[in-house]
Amino acid sequence: MSARNIGIVYRKELMDSLRDRRTLISTIVMPLLLIPVMTIGFGSFAISMVKKAQQETPRVMVLGGEDSPKILAAIQRIPGTQFVPPADDYARQISNKVIRAAVRLPAGFAAALQSGEPAHVEIYVYEGELKSEIAGQKLRAFFDDLRQRTIESRLAERNLSPGLLRPFDVAKKNVAPEEKVGAALTSSLLPYMVILMCLTGAMYPAMDLTAGEKERGTMETILTSRVSRIDLVLGKFLLVLTASIATALLAVISMGASSRMAAKMFAGEIPGAAAAQFKLSINPSALVAVFMLVIPVGVLFSSALLAVSLFAKTYKEAQSYISPLMIVVIVPAVASLMPGVDLNWRLALVPILNVSLVSKEIFTGTYHWSLIAAIFASSCVYAGIALAAAVHLFQREDVLFRA
Amino acid sequence: MIEARSLTKIFQDKKRGAVRAVDGVSFRCEPGRIYGLLGANGAGKTTTLRMLATILSPTSGGASVAGFDVVAEPEKARASLGFLSTATALYGRLTAREFIEYFGRLHGLGEDLLRERVEALLTRLEMREFSDRRCDTFSTGMKQKTSIARVLVHDPPVMIFDEPTTGLDVMTARTIVSFIRECRERGKTVIFSTHVMTEAEKLCDRIGIIHGGRLLAEGTLEDLRARQGLHDL
Numbered sequence: 001m002s003a004r005n006i007g008i009v010y011r012k013e014l015m016d017s018l019r020d021r022r023t024l025i026s027t028i029v030m031p032l033l034l035i036p037v038m039t040i041g042f043g044s045f046a047i048s049m050v051k052k053a054q055q056e057t058p059r060v061m062v063l064g065g066e067d068s069p070k071i072l073a074a075i076q077r078i079p080g081t082q083f084v085p086p087a088d089d090y091a092r093q094i095s096n097k098v099i100r101a102a103v104r105l106p107a108g109f110a111a112a113l114q115s116g117e118p119a120h121v122e123i124y125v126y127e128g129e130l131k132s133e134i135a136g137q138k139l140r141a142f143f144d145d146l147r148q149r150t151i152e153s154r155l156a157e158r159n160l161s162p163g164l165l166r167p168f169d170v171a172k173k174n175v176a177p178e179e180k181v182g183a184a185l186t187s188s189l190l191p192y193m194v195i196l197m198c199l200t201g202a203m204y205p206a207m208d209l210t211a212g213e214k215e216r217g218t219m220e221t222i223l224t225s226r227v228s229r230i231d232l233v234l235g236k237f238l239l240v241l242t243a244s245i246a247t248a249l250l251a252v253i254s255m256g257a258s259s260r261m262a263a264k265m266f267a268g269e270i271p272g273a274a275a276a277q278f279k280l281s282i283n284p285s286a287l288v289a290v291f292m293l294v295i296p297v298g299v300l301f302s303s304a305l306l307a308v309s310l311f312a313k314t315y316k317e318a319q320s321y322i323s324p325l326m327i328v329v330i331v332p333a334v335a336s337l338m339p340g341v342d343l344n345w346r347l348a349l350v351p352i353l354n355v356s357l358v359s360k361e362i363f364t365g366t367y368h369w370s371l372i373a374a375i376f377a378s379s380c381v382y383a384g385i386a387l388a389a390a391v392h393l394f395q396r397e398d399v400l401f402r403a
Numbered sequence: 404m405i406e407a408r409s410l411t412k413i414f415q416d417k418k419r420g421a422v423r424a425v426d427g428v429s430f431r432c433e434p435g436r437i438y439g440l441l442g443a444n445g446a447g448k449t450t451t452l453r454m455l456a457t458i459l460s461p462t463s464g465g466a467s468v469a470g471f472d473v474v475a476e477p478e479k480a481r482a483s484l485g486f487l488s489t490a491t492a493l494y495g496r497l498t499a500r501e502f503i504e505y506f507g508r509l510h511g512l513g514e515d516l517l518r519e520r521v522e523a524l525l526t527r528l529e530m531r532e533f534s535d536r537r538c539d540t541f542s543t544g545m546k547q548k549t550s551i552a553r554v555l556v557h558d559p560p561v562m563i564f565d566e567p568t569t570g571l572d573v574m575t576a577r578t579i580v581s582f583i584r585e586c587r588e589r590g591k592t593v594i595f596s597t598h599v600m601t602e603a604e605k606l607c608d609r610i611g612i613i614h615g616g617r618l619l620a621e622g623t624l625e626d627l628r629a630r631q632g633l634h635d636l
Contacts (some may be wrong), residue, residue, distance in 0.1 A: 008508045012497070019496040019537075032502070217492030223458045224486035225509045226478055397459050398415070 011234025026204040031251035036258035050361035058100035058135035068110035111331045160299035191359030195333045201247025209236045211318035233394040240302040290359045296379035303386035407432040409464035411441040424450040426616040439607030441598040447616035452565045456486045485554030488565035496541030499549045510557035524552040546576045561592045
């Protein structure tokens with residue numbers, strides 16, 4: 001093994017890749033363009049959708065209530081709603097988005113309120129459908145208010161203080177540091193993005209430097225030179241790793257910048273807590289720690305992708321091998337986003353998922369040092385196995401000259 | 404010098420089982436001589452030359468290139484040879500100069516000597532006009548000249564040409580043929596494979612006829628003619 005030759009191969013591959021439009025797109029343009037578009041674009045889209053839903057006057061139906069005309073009239077005065085005549089197929093109309101919500105008043109509702117008998121009001125909505133939920137909330141607010149007023153009048157009738165039913169107030173206040181709260185959304189997404197970008201950044205150069213070389217006929221050219229195959233594969237591997245880490249780094253920078261922009265842009269548009277979700281305040285030491293953990297992941301991806309694409313005879317064939325590998329990587333990365341999946345000793349040994357989970361913790365200021373050490377060590381072992389496999393495959397002529 | 408001793412290569416094929424692509428091929432070629440491997444497509448020429456170039460390793464038998472065993476000292480053997488075929492392509496995104504320099508560096512040339520060699524090759528092969536252009540913009544002739552510069556940059560004593568004129572236009576093929584002759588004049592050991600008999604007749608001092616992986620006949624052009632009782636092959 002010669003460090004000089006590895007360096008020569010690396011420098012040549014770097015120069016070659018920097019002149020390749022496809023590599024530049026996957027390594028530099030993708031993270032710098034895709035993330036802002038996703039963060040700001042998706043944010044703007046979501047906000048405009050919510051606004052539009054809030055501005056719409058929902059069509060609402062009242063079922064029953066003929067014996068409670070005063071309440072019926074009050075419901076129909078709920079601002080920003082349009083009432084339609086009752087119909088039996090209200091459920092179908094809600095499902096088909098003809099009307100947004102319906103409310104059923106029980107028979108003798110007004111009388112029940114007077115006499116103090118229990119009564120049961122039902123609000124019908126299309127759960128999960130934003131406009132229907134907003135209409136439902138308006139109806140709910142009306143009945144909450146009606147209930148409150150009824151309680152107050154009943155207490156007043158009995159000369160009792162309103163405080164009787166409200167002995168104390170409860171207020172919830174946040175005491176956790178800003179970086180732990182504010183970055184909830186972005187910090188859980190960040191490790192996933194870093195891992196994904198690590199993979200996408202390595203993908204194109206790995207295919208280009210192996211299957212691409214076979215296809216273009218340069219593999220045989222380089223194999224006739226003096227350089228040993230181990231130096232050749234290590235030089236190529238270092239380039240793929242560079243692309244992988246560079247893409248991940250650019251993704252973090254891009255995500256930091258776009259989340260800051262998004263938080264500013266959406267500050268006046270949506271409530272403070274929701275705007276804070278876009279805010280990404282990561283301290284530099286957390287970033288360094290996560291990057292240390294991501295390096296073995298980059299090594300794992302770079303080696304695995306090199307090994308897999310070396311099997312292929314053409315670039316297209318390499319793509320068909322790598323596509324399923326993407327799913328294998330994305331599943332554990334996505335699993336870390338699920339609520340309730342917390343880091344433990346067993347999960348610390350699951351590649352990719354372990355780094356994703358621990359990064360999430362590090363970004364929110366929690367450092368489990370023993371787990372971090374275990375994750376780093378296990379990731380290094382996996383990376384080492386993958387690299388050894390790539391080097392081994394490069395020595396096999398049935399792989400290099402697969403007919 | 405090149406010496407092949409019972410070179411054998413067996414490939415494992417899923418459908419056909421063990422395939423003897425090269426079967427006990429032996430020959431030698433002295434410096435200042437051209438040895439031609441003549442055979443039809445699939446005869447085993449490329450596999451033989453790839454074993455000599457250490458790209459493939461022999462299943463049995465052996466070979467030496469400039470005194471270096473291809474199995475025991477593959478890197479030293481490769482350092483002593485230049486391998487050119489129509490399959491050895493250029494890096495399209497590098498310029499001709501960068502491409503030649505890359506191979507020079509891999510062959511261990513120092514920067515001063517490398518610069519000197521590259522300049523001399525650019526002049527000798529009349530490449531100055533396009534030396535700083537990317538290889539993917541080259542005509543076939545330009546590509547061949549760049550490939551020739553690539554195999555000459557480390558000035559190896561042994562040259563291996565695997566069907567170097569296949570698919571080339573007449574002018575480019577002539578450049579290659581005169582380059583092969585020049586190699587002989589400079590005292591290099593040259594192995595040349597072809598399926599074109601006239602090419603072998605014109606260039607080679609000794610010819611080996613290969614078929615089905617076996618070397619069927621070997622000798623000078625006159626020997627072979629005499630053996631067959633024919634005026635040409």
